[in-house]
Amino acid sequence: MLHLEHILKTYDHTPVLKGVSLEIAPGEIVCLLGPSGCGKTTLLRIIAGLETADSGTVMLNGEDITHVPVHQRDFGLMFQDFALFPHMNVEKNVAFGLEMQHKSRQDTRKRVDEVLGLVGLAPFKNRPVTELSGGEQQRVALARSLAPNPRVLMLDEPLGSLDAALRERLSVDLRDILKAANVTAIYVTHDQQEAFAIADRIAVMNAGQIEQIAPPEQLYLCPGTVFVARFLGLENVIPVDTVTQTDSRYVAHTVLGNFLIDRPARHILLHPVYASLVSEEIEGAIPVKLVKKVFQGSQYELTLQHESGILLVVLQKTRNLSLRSDMRLHIDPKGIIPL
Amino acid sequence: MDRSRTALIWRYAGRGLLLTPLLFLLVFFFYPLGSILQFSLAPDGKLDFAAFQQIFSRPYYRETLWFTTWQAALSTLLTLGLAFPAAHVFAKYQFPGKSLLLALATIPFVLPTVVVATAFIALLGEDSALNGLLMKVFKLEEPPLHLERSLKIILLAHIFYNYAVALRIISSFWSNQSQRIQEAAQMLGASRWMVFYRITLPLLLPAVTAAAALVFMFCFTSFGVVRILGGLKYATLEVEIHYQSLSLFDLPTAGALSVIQLMTTLVMMIVYTNLQRQMTQPLNLQSSRQVARKPRRWAEKGWLALNLIVMSLLIFAPILALIERSFTLGDGGFTTRYYEQLQENPHRSIRAVAPVAAIQNSLEYAFFVTIFSVLLGTLAAYLLSQKTRFSRWLDPVFMLPLAASAVTLGFGFIITLDEPPLNLRSSYWIVPIAHTLVAMPLVVRSVLPSLRAIKPSIGEAAAVLGASRWQRWRRIELPLITRSIAVGATFAFTVSMGEFGASSFVARPNQPTIPIVIFRFLGQPGLANYGQALAMSVILMAVCAAGFVLIERLNRAVIGEF
Numbered sequence: 001m002l003h004l005e006h007i008l009k010t011y012d013h014t015p016v017l018k019g020v021s022l023e024i025a026p027g028e029i030v031c032l033l034g035p036s037g038c039g040k041t042t043l044l045r046i047i048a049g050l051e052t053a054d055s056g057t058v059m060l061n062g063e064d065i066t067h068v069p070v071h072q073r074d075f076g077l078m079f080q081d082f083a084l085f086p087h088m089n090v091e092k093n094v095a096f097g098l099e100m101q102h103k104s105r106q107d108t109r110k111r112v113d114e115v116l117g118l119v120g121l122a123p124f125k126n127r128p129v130t131e132l133s134g135g136e137q138q139r140v141a142l143a144r145s146l147a148p149n150p151r152v153l154m155l156d157e158p159l160g161s162l163d164a165a166l167r168e169r170l171s172v173d174l175r176d177i178l179k180a181a182n183v184t185a186i187y188v189t190h191d192q193q194e195a196f197a198i199a200d201r202i203a204v205m206n207a208g209q210i211e212q213i214a215p216p217e218q219l220y221l222c223p224g225t226v227f228v229a230r231f232l233g234l235e236n237v238i239p240v241d242t243v244t245q246t247d248s249r250y251v252a253h254t255v256l257g258n259f260l261i262d263r264p265a266r267h268i269l270l271h272p273v274y275a276s277l278v279s280e281e282i283e284g285a286i287p288v289k290l291v292k293k294v295f296q297g298s299q300y301e302l303t304l305q306h307e308s309g310i311l312l313v314v315l316q317k318t319r320n321l322s323l324r325s326d327m328r329l330h331i332d333p334k335g336i337i338p339l
Numbered sequence: 340m341d342r343s344r345t346a347l348i349w350r351y352a353g354r355g356l357l358l359t360p361l362l363f364l365l366v367f368f369f370y371p372l373g374s375i376l377q378f379s380l381a382p383d384g385k386l387d388f389a390a391f392q393q394i395f396s397r398p399y400y401r402e403t404l405w406f407t408t409w410q411a412a413l414s415t416l417l418t419l420g421l422a423f424p425a426a427h428v429f430a431k432y433q434f435p436g437k438s439l440l441l442a443l444a445t446i447p448f449v450l451p452t453v454v455v456a457t458a459f460i461a462l463l464g465e466d467s468a469l470n471g472l473l474m475k476v477f478k479l480e481e482p483p484l485h486l487e488r489s490l491k492i493i494l495l496a497h498i499f500y501n502y503a504v505a506l507r508i509i510s511s512f513w514s515n516q517s518q519r520i521q522e523a524a525q526m527l528g529a530s531r532w533m534v535f536y537r538i539t540l541p542l543l544l545p546a547v548t549a550a551a552a553l554v555f556m557f558c559f560t561s562f563g564v565v566r567i568l569g570g571l572k573y574a575t576l577e578v579e580i581h582y583q584s585l586s587l588f589d590l591p592t593a594g595a596l597s598v599i600q601l602m603t604t605l606v607m608m609i610v611y612t613n614l615q616r617q618m619t620q621p622l623n624l625q626s627s628r629q630v631a632r633k634p635r636r637w638a639e640k641g642w643l644a645l646n647l648i649v650m651s652l653l654i655f656a657p658i659l660a661l662i663e664r665s666f667t668l669g670d671g672g673f674t675t676r677y678y679e680q681l682q683e684n685p686h687r688s689i690r691a692v693a694p695v696a697a698i699q700n701s702l703e704y705a706f707f708v709t710i711f712s713v714l715l716g717t718l719a720a721y722l723l724s725q726k727t728r729f730s731r732w733l734d735p736v737f738m739l740p741l742a743a744s745a746v747t748l749g750f751g752f753i754i755t756l757d758e759p760p761l762n763l764r765s766s767y768w769i770v771p772i773a774h775t776l777v778a779m780p781l782v783v784r785s786v787l788p789s790l791r792a793i794k795p796s797i798g799e800a801a802a803v804l805g806a807s808r809w810q811r812w813r814r815i816e817l818p819l820i821t822r823s824i825a826v827g828a829t830f831a832f833t834v835s836m837g838e839f840g841a842s843s844f845v846a847r848p849n850q851p852t853i854p855i856v857i858f859r860f861l862g863q864p865g866l867a868n869y870g871q872a873l874a875m876s877v878i879l880m881a882v883c884a885a886g887f888v889l890i891e892r893l894n895r896a897v898i899g900e901f
Contacts, residue, residue, distance in 0.1 A: 050522050070525040071533075077526040083519035087541045096537075097527030148527060 001026040001184055002047070002152055007056035009042055009208075016042050018208040019056070024152075029178055029185045030213075031195040034205035035231065040188045043205070044154050047186065048077050060151065071100070076150030076183075080157040082141035084129040090116070090140050091125045097148035115143040118177055134162050135170065142174070146181055153178070153185045159194060171197040192232055196220070204228045221273065226339045229269045236270040236312045237339065252338070255308040256286050259331075265338030274335020275314040277302075278328050285328040288312065304329060349808075360719035360779070361733070366761070367772055368740055371751025372601075378754060379594030390595035400579075400592075404599070407575040410490070411558035414497035418554050419547065421498060421649060422505035428646045429506065430513035432639070433631040440647070441510075442891045444503040444654055449887045450880060451837025452500075452563025453854040455657070457861065457876040459496045459568060460487060462660035466668065466869070469660070488570035496564045499657060501557055502650075505550040512546035513539075514631060549614035556607040560600065560744035563839040563854070567861060576600045577746045581843065584750050597747045608742040612735055661880065665873035669866055677870035694871060697856040698878065701836050704852060707771040708778055708835035713828045715775065716782025717820075723783065724790040737783050740776045745840025748776055752845050765847060773841040778834045782827030789823040790816075826893045833886035836879060853879045 002024040009017040017039045024030050032040040045051040047058060049070035058066045065073060076097075085093050091112055098108040116122045119139040124132065129140060138158060145153055158174070159167040175198045178185050189195050195202050196216045203213040204227070212224040223229040226237055240252040243264045252259045252268050259268055278285055291311075292303035304312045304327065312329065379390050394400040429441060447455065461467060463486040470482035477483070486492040516539070524534045562577035569575075574582070576596050584593035634640045666673055681694040719737050723730045740748065752773055757764040763772070793816060801811045839854040846855055853875060860872035 048522075048526060050525070070522075071528045071530050074528070075526060077523065079519045079523055081517065081519055083517060083523040085520060085524070085538060085542075096524065096529075100528035100533065144523075144527070 001028075001061060002186075003059040004043075004047070005057045005059070007043065007046055007058070008054045009039075009046065009051070010054055016208055017046070017053070020205075020208070020210055022203060022210065022213070024184060024186065026184055027182055029175070029187060029198060029200045031187045031189060031199035031202045032205055033189055033192060033195045033202050033231075035190055038205040039208040040190075040205045041156055044077075044156055044186060044188050047152070048075055048154055049073050050077075074148070074151045076145035076148065076153040078141050078145045078153070078155045078158045080160045082137050082158075082161075084137060084140055084144070086130055088129070089125075090121065090127050090129055090132070093129055093140055094144045094147050097144065101148055111147055112143075115147045118146070118180060119143045135166050138162060138170065142177065146177075146183065150183065153183045155185060155187045157189055158187075159189070159191075167191075167194065168197075174198055204231060206231070221271065222337055223269065223339070226267050229337075229339060234269055234271065236272060236275075236314075237267050238270065238310065240266055240268055250338075255310060256306055257284065259284075259336045260333065261336060261338040263338050267339040269337040269339055270312060270331050271335035271337060272314045274332035275312075276330050276332075277314070277316060277318070278330045282328065282330050285330045286312075288327050288329050290327055357718055357722040360715040360722065360737070363715055363775075363779075364736070364740070368743070368748070368751075368776055371748070371755040372743065374755045375594045375597045375747065375751050377594075378590045379598050382591045382594075390591040391598075393592065394595055394599070400596075403574055403576060403579050406573065407559060407577075410493065410497075410573075410575070411555050411561075414494055414501070414558040415551050415555045417494060418498050418501045418505050419551055421653070422502050422550070423509060423547070424642075425502075425506050425646045425650055426509035426513055428643050429510040430516075431631060432634045432643055434634065434643060440650070441507070442888075444506060444650060445891075446503075446658070446884055446887055447499050447654060448501075448503050449833050449837070449883045449890075450500075451854050451883065452561075452839050453567060453857045453861075454661070454837065454876045454880050454883070455496050455500060456564050456567035457857060457872055458657035458661035458880075459492050459499070460861075461664040461873060462657045463487075463492055463495070466664070466866075467660060468663055468667070488568065488572050490573065492568050493561075493565055493573060496568060497558045497561065499653060500564070501554040502653060504557070505554055508550040508553070509543065509546050513543060516542055545614045549611050552607045552611040552614070556604050556611070556742070559603055559607070560746075562744065562746050563858075567858065577744055577840065580746050580750055584753070585844070590754060593750060597750060601743055601747060604742040604744065605739075608735070608738060612738065658880070661873060662877055665870070665877045668870045668873060677867075677874040680867065680871055681874055694856050694860075694875060697851050697853050697875075700850050701853045701879075704770050704774060705832045705835040707768075708774040709828050709832045711771060711775040712778040712782045712831040713824060716779045716827055716831070717786050717824060719779065719783045720786035720790050723787055738780055741780045745773075745777060745838060745842075746844070748773055749841035749844025752841070767847075767850070769845045770842060770847075770850075770852070771835075773845050774835040774838050775831075777838060777841065778831035781830040781834060782824075785827035785830060786820055786823045789820050793819055822893050826890050829886045829890045829893070833883050833890075836882050836886070 002022075004020060004022040007017050007020045008015070020039075020043055022030070032043060034040045042051060046053045049065075049068060053066070056066075057064055085096065088096070094112045094115060095108050098111055103111070112125075113122065116125060119142055121136065121139050121143060124136060124140075129137060132140065141158070142155075145155075155174075159170055162170065171194045178198075187195070187198055189198075199216055201213055201215050202219050204211045204219070206227045212219065212228050214222075214224075219228070220232055223232060223234060229237055238254045238256055240254055242253045243261075244251045244253070250261050250264050252261050252265065254268065256270075261268060286306060288304035288306050290302055291305045294301040294303075296315075299315050299317050302314050302316055304314065306312065314329065381387055382390070394404070429437065450458075462469060463484055464470075465482050465485065465487065467482075467484065470484050473479065473483050474481075520542070521534050521538055524538045525531075529537060559575070560577055561575055562581070565573055565575045566578050566581070569578070576599065580593045580596045580600070583589045583596065634643050665677060666675065668674075668677065683693060723734050723737065752769060753764065756762070756769065763769045797815060798811050801815050806814065836852075837854060838852070839858070842852050842855055843858070846852055851859070857872045857875045857879070860868045860875065
């Protein structure tokens, strides 16, 4: 439906977007995930038409809309600071886009009630927006951008200015609302938990490029690059010294031992989800000592040290572990990921 | 036990100290004001509306009233008409020399009225360089421009004066308006014009109205500009009050006119302060640096250039004309003789002092005014920064001397401070006291925001670390407000140097200030007198400009408050 091709953008001689291409299906929610400064907001603003790309095209349903002005795109954008119109009440804010479409007063009122109901703010209709709490303002902003039935809805860190507890609850609500409205959405965030909760697919961005695009589970279980792994908090990235080929497979030689991988790589990730501590001798198990144990409620985060000094982090549910030096770490073959 | 009693005594002493500015206002502002009321409403002890009836029934006064109102309205309209587009340019575009230009544009605001009036005579009067040029180019026998004593020159001077005030208020508010809000409207399908009409303009309205109220107030109470540029033909209320009281000694009429003037400015002041409070409600405000950008398209560049040209012409033409005339008046080409004459004792004058003595008088007065207003103004700011209902109510009270025009203050002084125990009529101190009344509110306005900006937690942190009340003040608070005090002090000094309205009532004839000497020169015939008025104006302008540069360097933000 929405198709970006080779979008380039430079600010003051610094490249911000280095040729980004992306394809989004109707009704899909795609998250642009990345650290600040990776270009995700700029990409969003180019799609919205608030910025112009130096080169590249934005296509919507096969139509080139690269040079269509913002207000004629029928897109929606929800801003991080919500950008509510402070001189209008909730109802007027939500009705603004419908008025711009010259909808009849009756239709406008009906649609406003509808979306306010969808976000659960129907009783707040006549309140000044300045008197709402952060969470309520967020819902007004969402209702306002949904009201005119945008062809694509973009959300720029819409939960960024809320506190952690509220953020967690609202991100689940947000997915439900977006799915109920059956809207094609692009969601920008730097918070992986938020992205996991909301997205159908996540595009991880780094330094003006998309590193990997995949559904949340696949992204987490099988990150494609060192950056993606590290950004998702997967720290067990081990440099590979040499790679040798045996039959159709490859062997990565590292300080922790040799690991079988299915393609040559310069790093391997030992995924904590597939790691387990074992007591008996198993072939390929890595001798480690437990140096730190952090209680996280449902599980423990264990920091293990190999004799080479390399630290590995794994998650375990086992409760009765003490800091000992003679432990062994076993990694399921599925958890050895070439990067 | 003993310690707590000492603490209690200190606390009461502190409270007492905080009340001195209020006492000062009571004696030197409200008491004279009360007398004016009494003169106008009950000249013989009985309630008597004769003075008011006379004002509203006699065509002469009705005309004065009408003229005062419509010239102020027209000046306001013209000022905003020019300043609004410029405010757009300053809020939205980044261009080289922007902050310097904005600083220069504010110079007129600190220029004394007599200087501005003189500058406009130098620019557009009969002897102006512009006339000379036009005569040469079009080979005319007579100077084509006769703008002295015309309404046009009064309006121009008012625009010159207030342009930067409106520009600053509107553009600073505009530049803080979040770009996101406009983008949000665009995303919802609003065209550029729609965004301006439905979003930008309504959100700017408080700033525009506040600017209008302030400019109207300044123009309504215009004295020096109208007195010098209007001649006998045009008189505002202020000029009329001066005339009625000092020339006709008709105190009831002057009093009644003062009351009408006071009521009008009071309404404007209330409108202004209310809107200003609205404007400080932070709503999606963002740093102005994010909003301003370089002009990109040719239309944008042209718009920017047009505004900058209008602005430069308006601001620099009179200033440059004043300087140019002061060195070239007469037929001899470049000359410094008018500056040299300032040191000579003009034997034909009864008041036998060299004009240069006025400079010393003004400096002396300004020195005392600075000290008085910093002390009283800072104390008042402390009083107002307390979060009690009493101080919230007091806030506008301390702004009142700004609303009451200088002429009303001066008039109040001469009718009240002439008998014991307050027989100050011929005292040296009457001028510094009158000036302090005008300058103190400026110090309050400078210091109060930074005092309010000090978070209570900072003081608490210091207290927990063992600092006493005095140490907290000396080591924490004072360093945080020093800059604003310095800004206020410079304001006070500059205002005192240029004050004309009150001084023209209370200054002793043998100790005139610079503005009074300039006015006297302008009233006397001959090139020599005119030349000396120009020279004196240039000197006064230099002093005020220097003060202004200091204020700008100390704190760019404070001026945005007015």
